[in-house]
Amino acid sequence: xxxxxxxxxxxxxxxxxxxxxxxxxxxxxxxxxxxxxxxxxxxxxxxxxxxxxxxxxxxxxxxxxxxxxxxxxxxxxxxxxxxxxxxxxxxxxx
Numbered sequence: 001x002x003x004x005x006x007x008x009x010x011x012x013x014x015x016x017x018x019x020x021x022x023x024x025x026x027x028x029x030x031x032x033x034x035x036x037x038x039x040x041x042x043x044x045x046x047x048x049x050x051x052x053x054x055x056x057x058x059x060x061x062x063x064x065x066x067x068x069x070x071x072x073x074x075x076x077x078x079x080x081x082x083x084x085x086x087x088x089x090x091x092x093x094x
């Protein structure tokens with residue numbers, strides 16, 4: 001992983017039965033950078049975001065956030081969402 005990337009998605013795949021929704025998706029995001037994911041309905045945009053947020057487990061590939069590799073989660077979706085969003089400076093625990 002490049003040290004300048006805060007998000008590094010490498011060769012992520014996700015399949016639902018015989019439908020391959022994500023086919024080797026790779027992308028990187030640097031601090032301060034904005035990216036847009038566009039495509040037609042059913043093209044895998046939401047599935048990609050769910051994989052990045054660990055609400056859905058990818059079938060293969062690697063996801064790094066701030067140099068830490070995301071492993072297969074053992075927590076609940078709510079706990080994973082808290083873990084992700086608690087890293088931002090605008091989120092505070094009440």
